[in-house]
Amino acid sequence: MTEKLSLQQARKLVLHSQCLPSAKTKGSALDASLAAIEQLGYVQIDTISVIQRAHHHTLWCRNLRYQLSHLDTLMRKHQVFEYWSHAAAYLPMRDYRFSLLRKQAFANGQQKHWYQKNHGLMDAVLKRIADEGPLMAKDFEHQGKKTADWASKPAKQALECLFMQGDLMVPYRHNFHKVYQLTEKVLPSNTDTRIPSQQEYCRHLIQRYLNANGIGLVSEMSYLLKNLKGPLNHCLKDMLLNGEVIKVAVAGQTYYALENSLNLLNKPLARSKLKILSPFDNLVIQRKRLQQLFNFDYLIECYVPKAKRQYGYFCLPILWEGQLVARMDCKAERQTRTLHIYNLVLEPSLKDITKFSEALSKELNVFMQFNQCEHLQVHQTSERPLAKTLTQHFTNGM
Numbered sequence: 001m002t003e004k005l006s007l008q009q010a011r012k013l014v015l016h017s018q019c020l021p022s023a024k025t026k027g028s029a030l031d032a033s034l035a036a037i038e039q040l041g042y043v044q045i046d047t048i049s050v051i052q053r054a055h056h057h058t059l060w061c062r063n064l065r066y067q068l069s070h071l072d073t074l075m076r077k078h079q080v081f082e083y084w085s086h087a088a089a090y091l092p093m094r095d096y097r098f099s100l101l102r103k104q105a106f107a108n109g110q111q112k113h114w115y116q117k118n119h120g121l122m123d124a125v126l127k128r129i130a131d132e133g134p135l136m137a138k139d140f141e142h143q144g145k146k147t148a149d150w151a152s153k154p155a156k157q158a159l160e161c162l163f164m165q166g167d168l169m170v171p172y173r174h175n176f177h178k179v180y181q182l183t184e185k186v187l188p189s190n191t192d193t194r195i196p197s198q199q200e201y202c203r204h205l206i207q208r209y210l211n212a213n214g215i216g217l218v219s220e221m222s223y224l225l226k227n228l229k230g231p232l233n234h235c236l237k238d239m240l241l242n243g244e245v246i247k248v249a250v251a252g253q254t255y256y257a258l259e260n261s262l263n264l265l266n267k268p269l270a271r272s273k274l275k276i277l278s279p280f281d282n283l284v285i286q287r288k289r290l291q292q293l294f295n296f297d298y299l300i301e302c303y304v305p306k307a308k309r310q311y312g313y314f315c316l317p318i319l320w321e322g323q324l325v326a327r328m329d330c331k332a333e334r335q336t337r338t339l340h341i342y343n344l345v346l347e348p349s350l351k352d353i354t355k356f357s358e359a360l361s362k363e364l365n366v367f368m369q370f371n372q373c374e375h376l377q378v379h380q381t382s383e384r385p386l387a388k389t390l391t392q393h394f395t396n397g398m
Contacts, residue, residue: 002247002254009265010215010250010293011322013257016264017214018283019062020319021273029065034079036062038092041208042085044280047176048302050314050331051339051371054280055090060370061275075172078188082170082178086224086285093191098204100195103166111226113164115157122158126167126182134171134181202228202235206245207258212282214264215248215255220289253292274320274359276328276367284317284324296324296347312343320359325350332371339364339373341390344381357386361393 025032046054060066074080105111140155162168169186209221222228239245279300301309312329329343376394381387
């Protein structure tokens with residue numbers, strides 16, 4: 001039997017599963033950040049810093065009390081760890097064993113690393129860390145004439161090879177630079193290190209994806225993961241027979257969902273709350289899915305040549321009334337503590353511009369604080385009165 005959901009119901013289910021918009025949480029602020037990571041399954045790490053980096057931004061969107069120190073604290077407490085999801089990410093330590101299959105594949109050569117392995121250099125790197133303790137890539141830079149073995153780039157490649165195959169972990173970062181340490185020195189003693197079977201791994205991927213995203217396709221669950229569509233399909237058939245997952249039809253497309261997830265439809269959604277999202281937010285990272293479920297055609301244009309950009313270098317999707325209704329190209333200028341809105345473009349479906357501007361102004365108050373900004377400069381909007389409204393709001397005092 002296949003349940004039928006309207007597009008609006010599907011969006012509600014997805015947003016609740018993604019903890020959007022953010023709601024008040026019990027317990028400490030740090031616990032709320034850990035809970036968000038555990039619910040999402042991962043938070044992508046990104047280096048772009050025109051505004052607060054994506055990993056901070058993604059958690060801030062889900063935890064009203066988020067502090068920039070939280071990720072470092074959770075790393076040092078060994079409650080989260082760095083590894084690869086579909087990209088570099090923070091992952092909950094409770095899921096550590098499910099990283100072992102990929103690490104094993106890198107170690108035995110079943111999966112190729114993007115860097116060529118230099119086993120002699122890797123052994124030397126491991127020995128230095130064993131002897132000296134945690135080190136960064138720059139600690140391997142040769143101060144005199146660089147040799148083939150100790151030039152900084154090969155050493156960094158050796159560190160990354162050892163990291164990807166599980167010999168090294170990152171216990172913390174220093175000024176956003178990775179610090180590497182032997183895995184046995186980082187991993188809590190009670191960590192489950194049993195290597196999962198492929199069936200266990202597939203079950204984990206399915207449960208993690210559907211718990212975090214509400215509904216999903218096999219192609220979405222295996223996003224940027226090689227050779228897993230067949231095993232995932234086989235696992236899903238077993239889970240369907242066992243009643244662990246169900247099929248749901250949305251706009252002519254059949255998705256999978258966890259058996260109890262439809263209960264979230266009984267929970268009210270804070271539609272009036274507006275959220276300014278990161279381009280690397282878990283909700284928007286799969287662009288085809290975003291188009292199908294939210295009718296939002298989105299592309300991050302920082303990787304597009306300037307002459308070919310349509311909206312701007314770093315456009316942030318804006319969520320409001322349960323839909324993605326706008327995109328805003330921003331930059332936080334740290335020296336002057338000014339948030340620049342270079343371009344704000346509304347979707348054609350957005351009709352109530354007055355209510356939208358009120359909701360955006362309210363959210364910009366906290367978004368500017370999050371980015372350590374005190375001033376706002378609006379350069380261009382698709383609706384000219386909107387620029388005036390925003391400017392007046394912040395000129396007259398927030």
